[in-house]
Amino acid sequence: MPSHVIKPSLLAIAVSLSGSPLAVAQTDEPMELDTMTVYGETYRNTATKTALAPGDTPQSISVLDQQALEMRDADSVATALRYAPGVNTELRGGAVGRLDLFSIRGFINYQNYYDGLQLLYNDWNLQPQIDLKAVEQVEVFRGPTSTLYGSMPPGGMVNLIGKQPSSEHFNKIEVASGSRNLAEASIESRGQLGDSNLSYSLVGLTRTRDGQAATSEEERHMIAPSVDWQVSDNTLVNFNLYYQKDPAMGIYTTLPASGLFLPNPNGDLPQDAFSGDANWNEFDKEVLLVGYKVNHNINDNWNFLQNFRYTDAEAFQTNTYTYRFPNDPFSQDGRTLQRQAYLTDEATTGFTVDNQFSGRFQTGRARHNILVGVDYLSLDSDVIYEDTAAPAIDLFYPDYYQISRSTINIENTALSSDFNIRKKQLGVYLQDQIELGRFVVIGGVRWDDFTGEESGRKYGAPVNSKLDQDNVSTRAGVMYRGANGLSPYLNYAESFEPQSGSDRNGNEFDPSKGDQWELGVKYQSQDQRTSLNLAFYQITKDNVPTRDPNGGPLDQVQAGEVRSQGIELEAQAQPIDSLLVTASYTLQSVEVTKDNTGLKGQTPVWVPDQLLSVWADYGFYNGPLDGLVAGIGARYIGEAEYNAATNEGNVPDATLVDIALRYNLGRVSHSLRGAELGLSVNNLTDERYYSCFDANNCWFGEERTVEASVSYTF
Template identity: 25%
Template sequence: MPSKTPAPYVLAFSSVLLVHPAIAETTDRTTLPNMEISAEADESSYLARDASTASKSSVPLKEEAQSVNVVTPQAIQDYQVRSLDDAMKFVSGVSQGNTLGNTKDALVKRGFGTNDDGSILRDGVRSVVSHNFSAATERVEVLKGPASLLYGALEPGGLINVVSKQPQYVQSTTISGSAYSEGGGSLTVDTTGPLGDTGLAYRLIAERQSEDYWRNYGIDQHTLIAPSLTWTGERASLTLAYEYNDYTSPFDRGTVFVDGHPANVSYDKRLDEEWAKTTGISETATARFEYQLSDTWKTRLTYGWNNDRYSLAIAQPSSLSSTGVLRRQANGGHYDYETRYASWDFIGQQDFLGQRHDLLIGAEQEDSDKYRGKTYRNTAQAGFNIYSPTYGSLAEPSVISTTTSNLSNQLTSTSLYIKDNWHLNDRWILVLGGRQQHYDQYSAQGLGSSRTVNRDDNGDTFLPFAGLVFKVNDALSLYGNYSRSFVPNETVDDDGKTFDPEEGRSFEIGAKYDISPNLSANLALFDIEKKNVVTTSTIDGVSVSDAAGKVGSRGLELDVTGRLAERWNLIGTYAYTHTEILDDPDNEGNRLSQAPKQTASLYLSHHLAIPSGLGNWHVGAGARYVGERAGDNANSFWMSSYTVADAFVRWEHPVAGYKTQVQLNVDNLFDKHYYPSSTGSELQVNVGEPRTARISASVTF
């Protein structure tokens, strides 16, 4: 007969030890293999010691021959991070790109990046989802420089990996809610715990948000449901996760520039129509199975799938008269983006001739299918005065374009890769790796007799990586690397033009230094060149793309994070990035658009020394600076530099025996007007959010 006493087990999450409650009275324990989830050095700190993105396993950051930044759960909580763009204010060298009317994540990394460049991952799987930060996000890891060795087709600026919250073996439920100063708010439930003595643990996160848009009309809504399940045995573990998000948000093209400056119009009034919005459903699913083959080797099977089905309706500006009359075109379309991913990895240590090799050997298959169905292109219409806007004169998009509808971009790739962290001795680590990738690419568009095949080809490429780490002492390590990147160009503009693959190379040197046990500094210097870079702009309502030929980016990045002193936490960043178009008949010598030369940020938080009977009080404030940016590659207009400050105060105290907290966050504290990005046109410049406040409360039991 099976015993009614639960089998004892202990689950180790890197440096955090979680013990099943049923084991508390058991003395004979079995220790299970560690799960690679990369824990924090200190749960209440902004400093992380390990990350999994650079090696697909938890490796100390000081042993990586690359620059890696982590936005920790504490930083996310303190500043109530609600988007990837918001999270990147804690990371050097990353700024906002063309967000497609605030409907997509768009991040420029070391001068490179678009809203559709494949550089955002969800738990290590490339994502096509429009917005990737949610209530299910635990932390964000940023790998700087080329990452094609482990992740395939990527531009060389870097990638961003959004890491999800995992099921826990300790029962906990948190109910939280927030109210937004512009109107509306959100309600979230996060519950996790073991399922009896089965070895299973669950997590369920659900959120409903409905908030008024800060400009004169629009609403931002979503419903999120994210269940996950983990099973852990003696040598094996399995994690299944799913996320569903039903959303609608305004499609806001921002404002217009006149003679190189923002037009003298109301900051909070939109220049489009109430029907201009995006509505869709995004889904992600992952399955990860690990088996401990021996004390030093394990194998991992990963499957990932994500899908984003949405519709856009846009009041697209096409021209502006000298008297302020804007000509607009009602455009729209239906989109269905999907990624399927599978990998098989072997991760372990092997000693050879007295030297340790930390090895990763793997194979992967990835399929990306980006489909745009019916596309609407109404006739452009004048008559909208930006200085005295009257809404309702432009009808919703309804005229189907036979030439641009049914656009299909398919990319399939199969790869083999290997990475070796070769410990030559206690101080020197040689990092070597390579990836052999085969890809097939297909693109076609048009309805009926207008349908044309733009591309149907394939190719092979080898991507090398070489790095060196020198551990000067326990506090300081130096590193350098050389790597290459490769991206098949998926761009097809409205004229059906396609482009050769992007190819890049990068050199980087840097230092990682522990100023104190809980405060760390990272310094990186890099030089990147890339050719066959495609830029897209909209002219008279038609997307036109061009290859910029050869471009370069070089610069310096500094990040300081951790505990500055007792009760004080710090995040400080600085980046200098010089970008240049190196080979182009029209724009040679110009700076790349959307890429600031200088960015910086400084954020401090403090745990106030107040008698415990009054609860725990935390306060914090900081600011980010973004330098002047070119609005397009022709450098025909510029967006001015800006500095935006944020602040928070949080109170924590048990209420009726339950952990309770109330927090107030104020963003853009001094109500700065600023313009963070553009689409490459003076008629479409994004407008930064003004001063807003959010009060939130939660109880955990």
């Protein structure tokens, strides 16, 4: 069993996971691959919002469990997803961590979920993040998900499953140090409170380190308590809180491709190159999430779950960006970069609630699992933005101390903004999951009503825009669970995203919609040692705004379309007791299929043509290395475009190697039982790799980082 298991209450839901952990036995027996992780009553599978196991779901879903997260030293969504198929992480490089940004199947996504509820994002800089210390596992649901979750890009979504209370006592303290002056301490505790019907979970973290870019720093403090109250045999109430303070979050600035992977007469820029200013590089974010869950078993077959969360967040930043208009930001010398200075002051409040009513019944030979849901979210965010000219910087001989309030006039400029953003989304959904012999059939439909509003002053001009759009999304899938472990499946799913704006005749835009066809096969061996998921998919997203050829330069019409198609392979095998190997491969082709601006046939940025990863864990259970678990991984990121208009150049591909070691000191001496040493190295060879939005805005990937830790579990 994994070291972190959420113990069940009276009617626990047992979910069989294909991504199960490899554990070191406490005896001299060989390690065994566990195939069952048990979750509490309030857990729901991301792909269905039911207890249907991911392996029995006719759509692609990956589960990254606690073993994988710990071995790969994941402390952010980006680092957790590095080995997941179809996902491109670090879109803004390794030095930028203030936003969780990734693409799935070629479509960018800012919207993460935490325990099944959306983390409210104001579309600016204030995105709540969840530190992976508070996460039990990460679930990646690929393909359109709007039938269950409403507004969402068509590529898929990520749901972070938080650590939950347990009636079994567990305590762990850990300290770590490493590259860039890392200093980290964390605690984790859970158990039953005396002889009461209360159980708890508590996770806490403090971390400081230097940022990858010169003069930058990173700092985080987090605490996440949670309490389960077993009111009766049929009713469980959970109260949960998540608080995070980020006084410093590295950088957000960019670098030109010239000097990274394009030629520059002055040579190559170092990996710690920084185009900003140490005196004007503040980012202070504070996030409070307060929620509850009520799970009530009406009878043996019918259940009600209400999941609620309130959000209160704020962020203040001072920063710079490359000044791109009207000329190239680089002067003729290839080293002097023109800049603007800006600040933002943002605050968000809001809440989300999801009500799920589910029931099981049988008609003839068909077993039904009906789900009826109503969810609602509300966001209210205030944004202040100021922008002004700033001194240029010589990237090859930088002066990082040029900007201060005394040297720039940052307030009441032409781009001054002070405005309010409001969003509301109401969704009603219905899903039926049918098991008929060896067949699993799933069908769903959802209606959404989305409203949005911006009011105040934006970029120096009054703004008062309103958006009111509704949409119906559908989903259908079928899987045949073969006796030989092979389970072919086919699914169709739809997505939608609200789209603001109107054409030159005043006609408001419709939502941007996507649909997917996916054909795949899943395999699970009889001995549970081998699992596989192979998928072929095609996603089409339409109603994308593009320039109106009969209008002015800023007029748009919804004539754009983007198509993504590809192959994904995910596999896990345990050829011998002590070895667990996971691998994934993605081959994707994404292109604009309709457009009025000459983009037809072009590939968007941030879309590698291939992604390949392999990770292996090997456990030693006798001999001089008894108690050691060693992991090694390699990941390949294929070439990507950096010029969306012409596709004339590519961001180079990269192959990165990561290693991890965990050593159980209890094998050395019984008195050290519970103590463990850890060592991880990411990007072992310190390869230079990059990500680009365009030729003027690129980032370095994460440099080599080393982390050593010691923990004690009791």
